[in-house]
Amino acid sequence: MAQLEGVRVVDLTTFIAAPSAGRILAGMGAEVIKIEPPRGDGFKPFSVSCNYPAYEEEGYYTGYDVMNFLKKGLCLNLKNPEAMEILKKLLATADIFLTNNRVQALKKMGLDYETLHKEFPRLIHASILGYGEKGPLKDKPGFDYTAFFSRGGVASSVMEKGTSPAVPVSGFGDNYAGLALTAGILAALYNQSRTGEGERVTVSLYDTAIYGISWMMGAVEYGNELPASRKHTNSAVATTYRTKEGRFLQLAMLDYTQLPRLAKALDADFLLTDERFNTYEAMLRNIEVMVAELEPVFAARGLEEWNERLTEADIPFEIVQTAEEVVRDEQAWANDYIFKKQQRDGKNLYYVRTPIFFTERPSIPEESGRGRAPMKGEDTREILRSLGYADWKIDALKASGALVEEVG
Numbered sequence: 001m002a003q004l005e006g007v008r009v010v011d012l013t014t015f016i017a018a019p020s021a022g023r024i025l026a027g028m029g030a031e032v033i034k035i036e037p038p039r040g041d042g043f044k045p046f047s048v049s050c051n052y053p054a055y056e057e058e059g060y061y062t063g064y065d066v067m068n069f070l071k072k073g074l075c076l077n078l079k080n081p082e083a084m085e086i087l088k089k090l091l092a093t094a095d096i097f098l099t100n101n102r103v104q105a106l107k108k109m110g111l112d113y114e115t116l117h118k119e120f121p122r123l124i125h126a127s128i129l130g131y132g133e134k135g136p137l138k139d140k141p142g143f144d145y146t147a148f149f150s151r152g153g154v155a156s157s158v159m160e161k162g163t164s165p166a167v168p169v170s171g172f173g174d175n176y177a178g179l180a181l182t183a184g185i186l187a188a189l190y191n192q193s194r195t196g197e198g199e200r201v202t203v204s205l206y207d208t209a210i211y212g213i214s215w216m217m218g219a220v221e222y223g224n225e226l227p228a229s230r231k232h233t234n235s236a237v238a239t240t241y242r243t244k245e246g247r248f249l250q251l252a253m254l255d256y257t258q259l260p261r262l263a264k265a266l267d268a269d270f271l272l273t274d275e276r277f278n279t280y281e282a283m284l285r286n287i288e289v290m291v292a293e294l295e296p297v298f299a300a301r302g303l304e305e306w307n308e309r310l311t312e313a314d315i316p317f318e319i320v321q322t323a324e325e326v327v328r329d330e331q332a333w334a335n336d337y338i339f340k341k342q343q344r345d346g347k348n349l350y351y352v353r354t355p356i357f358f359t360e361r362p363s364i365p366e367e368s369g370r371g372r373a374p375m376k377g378e379d380t381r382e383i384l385r386s387l388g389y390a391d392w393k394i395d396a397l398k399a400s401g402a403l404v405e406e407v408g
Helices: 017-027 043-049 081-092 103-109 113-119 144-150 154-158 172-195 205-212 256-266 280-285 287-299 303-312 330-334 380-386 391-400
Strands: 008-012 031-036 072-076 096-099 124-129 199-204 240-242 248-251 317-319 338-342 348-352
Touching: 008 017, 008 081, 017 031, 017 096, 017 124, 017 172, 072 081, 072 380, 081 113, 081 391, 096 172, 113 124, 124 172, 144 154, 144 172, 144 205, 172 199, 172 205, 199 205, 240 287, 248 303, 256 287, 256 303, 280 287, 303 317, 380 391
Parallel strands: 008 031, 008 096, 031 072, 096 124, 124 199
Antiparallel strands: 240 248, 248 317, 338 348
């Protein structure tokens, strides 16, 4: 029995952030019903721009799978009163309503928290916002490119000082906002189980970003400058160095008492004898000088040799890997973090599991069941029958345009 078996989620979401929360809940055993509009989730055509293959004539987009595994599919035209009636009947049976529609759009549809809380007092209303519900940007559309990376200071924080902003990794901020929303939902579920009362849970992309950089941002008035340069960061032994073949290593020797071990691994005895480097306080005064001294040391040997030397010395470090290397990383596969699905062209698509693991009641593997996201309205009959609709009525609703039903 999975952790959330018996919990029903109505998932009125698009793109990545809020859908990712639905995917996590589905993996924990919740019944997650994805509501799509007749035109489909706008994320589907966007995923093609990121080189995910699509079979548009069949209505199947592999990029859509990533955040919609394990969900059931219902396609409603919510401009139709009968479709809205279906949604309300569904919400009456649900524990959680999950959405990323903007607040003003929800109010227009009568799906805002205040309205739904009066109708369904035990319902948890969970939403992803762009910038929050107050302030001058409360109605501005938000994506992780804009609200998270740009406004939230993440892009400038991870760039090398003096260069252009980092190119955002699509979905990066979305996924972390989805994790944060999931945490809030689980707390609200616990309270619901004790009191029978619903709750409103909100997470914004902007807030998630500034929370992510909060530890470094906290000291900006004390000279903790962002963006930083790899040649003058917070420590000469917590920065990156280029190897003989041009790859980078990231050191993270935060405990400076490990300096003798590092000096031995690098064949760099000068680190112990040079008064500019042999104490932590001295190193902090001479970061740029020490980096300049260590750069030719690292450039003299290749990645494989440094891997052996630093591992033997037990110095915290890591190879700066590419995404192509991560999907083949033995460590990721040993822990079942990644799985793959072969496509019709013989190539593999790599999927990353949600990063929460249980021992006694494991999450449901994404590739179980039908092993993909639902087609548009694929589970219409199962869902509507559970609400008391007869097949003839479902057929009539389909004919009127209130719903769309596609079978995979």
